Amino acid sequence: MGLFERYxxxxxxxxxxxxxxxxLALPELFTAIAALxxxxxxxVVAVFIWAMIYPMMVQVDFAAVRDIGKRPQGIWLTLVVNxxxxxxxxxxxxxxxxxxxxxxxxxxxxxxxxxxxxxxxGVAPCTAMVFVWSQLTKGDPNYTLVQVxxxxxxxxxxxxxxxxxxxxxxxxxxxxxxxxxxxxLYVVLPLLAGVMTRRQLERQGGAARINAFVSRIKPxxxxxxxxxxxxxxxxxxxxxxxxxxxxxxxxxxxxxQSYGIFVIAYGGxxxxxxxxxxxxxxxxxxxxxxxxLAVAVAISLFGLHSGAALATVVGVLVEVPVMLSLVALANxxxxxxxxxxxx
Numbered sequence: 281m282g283l284f285e286r287y288x289x290x291x292x293x294x295x296x297x298x299x300x301x302x303x304l305a306l307p308e309l310f311t312a313i314a315a316l317x318x319x320x321x322x323x324v325v326a327v328f329i330w331a332m333i334y335p336m337m338v339q340v341d342f343a344a345v346r347d348i349g350k351r352p353q354g355i356w357l358t359l360v361v362n363x364x365x366x367x368x369x370x371x372x373x374x375x376x377x378x379x380x381x382x383x384x385x386x387x388x389x390x391x392x393x394x395x396x397x398x399x400x401x402g403v404a405p406c407t408a409m410v411f412v413w414s415q416l417t418k419g420d421p422n423y424t425l426v427q428v429x430x431x432x433x434x435x436x437x438x439x440x441x442x443x444x445x446x447x448x449x450x451x452x453x454x455x456x457x458x459x460x461x462x463x464x465l466y467v468v469l470p471l472l473a474g475v476m477t478r479r480q481l482e483r484q485g486g487a488a489r490i491n492a493f494v495s496r497i498k499p500x501x502x503x504x505x506x507x508x509x510x511x512x513x514x515x516x517x518x519x520x521x522x523x524x525x526x527x528x529x530x531x532x533x534x535x536x537q538s539y540g541i542f543v544i545a546y547g548g549x550x551x552x553x554x555x556x557x558x559x560x561x562x563x564x565x566x567x568x569x570x571x572x573l574a575v576a577v578a579i580s581l582f583g584l585h586s587g588a589a590l591a592t593v594v595g596v597l598v599e600v601p602v603m604l605s606l607v608a609l610a611n612x613x614x615x616x617x618x619x620x621x622x623x
Contacts, residue, residue: 281514282345287390288416288502288505288604289527289601289604289605289608290594290611291502291506292380292505292506292600292604293455293544293601295509295510295513296509296513296601297502298510298594299509299510299511299512299513299514299517300380300513300514300517300520300521301401302510302514302517303306303513303514303515303516303517303518304517304518304521306514307518310361310511310514310515310517311545313511313514314515316578317577318356318457318459318461319455319457319458319460320455320458320572320575320576321458321461321572322342322511325511325512326465326466327445327507328504328505328507328508328511329408329409329412329465329466329504329508330465330466330469330470330502330504331500331501331504332409332411332412332471332501332502332504332505332508333408333411333412333466333501334473334474334497334500334501335415335473335494335497335498335500335501336411336412336414336415336421336424336472337411337425337470337471337473337474337475338474338477338478338481338490338493338494338497338502339421339474339490339494340422340425340471340474340475340478341421341422341478342422342475343588345422345425345426348422348426351558351562353552353554354423354427354552354554354558354559354561354562355426355427355430357545357548357549357552357554357562358431358545358562358565358566359430359431359432359434360548361541361544361545361548361566362405362431362434362565362566363434363438363442363560365541365544366402366403366405366567367399367402367403367442367446368399368402368446368590369402369537369540369541370399370401370402370403370537371395371398371399371402371446373398373533373537374394374395374398374533375395376533377529377532377533378391378392378394378395378423378533379391379395379530382529385529386526387530388499389587390587391587392587393582393586393587393590393591394529394530394587394588394590394591395591395592396447396496396578396581396587396588396591397530397574397578397582397586397588397589397591397592397594397595397597398408398533398534398537398572398591399443399446399447400443400447400480400574400577400578400588400591400592401534401569401574401591401592402446402537402569403438403439403443403446403568403569403574403594404435404439404440404566404569404571404574405431405435405565405569405570406428406565406569406570407428407431407432407462407466407467407602408426408462408465408466408467408570408598409568410427410428410561410564410565410568411424411425411428411466412501412505413560413561413564413568413603413606414560414561414564415501416607416611417557417560417561417564417607417610417611418556418560419555419556419557419558419560420555420557420558420560420561422432422563423557423558423561424561425467427452427561427562427565428467428480428565431565432463432467435459435570435573436454436459439559439573440453440454441452441504443560443577445564447581449581450528454577455573455576455577455580458572458576459501459573462570462572464533476567477493477598478490481493483560488603494538508600511599512596512597512600513597514597516593516597517520519590519593520597525540527590527594527597530590530594531594531597531598532584534594534595534598535598535602537604538567538580538598538606538608539567540598541566541567542563542564542566542567542606542609544566545558545562545563545565545566545567546559546562546563546610548562549562549563549617550616550617551619553617554617555617555618555619556610556617556618556619559610559617560607560611562611563606563610564603564606564607564610567574567603567606568599568603569595570584571592571595574595575592575593576594577591578591578592606614
């Protein structure tokens with residue numbers, strides 16, 4: 281591991297502080313950057329996320345992708361956790377904390393909106409950042425691509441019905457522009473670029489040339505992550521300063537949900553005796569969230585300044601530190617898993 285990767289949690293912590301300070305000191309700059317969006321997808325953040333994903337996409341080998349159907353346990357585990365467990369545990373935790381434990385701390389209308397925002401996060405498994413977390417745990421890039429792709433397909437059909445059921449609404453619609461743009465930006469385009477690059481490198485020198493190229497561009501992946509952290513916390517700096525107590529209240533059940541879902545998925549992977557390079561991404565994909573989709577739906581249903589929108593934003597803020605801690609845990613427990621599939 282390089283210097284950046286070895287002390288990544290330190291750099292992220294410094295970037296969080298830098299982002300909040302910069303957001304307060306230069307609000308006009310961050311407002312201008314935040315305005316560079318389409319369908320609730322910020323284009324500047326998209327560029328940085330693209331930089332994070334591209335190195336992993338270069339490692340995707342389509343010959344190996346075709347063989348993943350022979351070992352589907354990791355795919356089934358991801359689908360069960362993401363669609364049969366995660367949305368319902370998120371709804372239950374929201375109700376427990378804001379209807380029972382925090383009932384005297386927030387008014388009933390705000391509590392309802394906070395729960396709604398949490399539910400929207402729970403029904404939107406991650407698309408983009410999973411590739412980053414998988415890369416940091418040395419996950420199988422081919423398997424991760426299939427896991428993400430299958431989840432995206434399921435999301436098209438399952439997001440609106442599950443969200444409507446848990447929210448008690450009948451008019452929840454999928455913001456297709458946000459969903460499709462995110463998939464194109466975060467999966468299709470970097471995958472095409474990775475495939476083209478890989479083919480060129482194979483012609484120039486084969487696997488050795490590919491490995492050398494990936495090692496050379498990996499620092500850009502970490503740089504993209506750090507820049508994204510600065511921007512995300514810079515965008516929300518005024519909210520962080522003005523409503524710290526509310527953010528703390530929302531963050532508590534989100535943290536419990538994140539670590540709980542990881543335990544379920546990672547434990548399931550261990551029970552299935554999956555190799556670590558499949559088990560780690562399987563545990564992380566359910567923990568991470570498709571925050572662009574959740575934010576877009578929260579704003580369309582409840583309004584830009586609603587408690588639901590705020591809850592989805594808190595999800596964005598806690599995600600990177602939480603996911604880095606889980607990446608560290610996954611890397612430290614590599615010895616719990618077989619090096620290769622045993623079933």
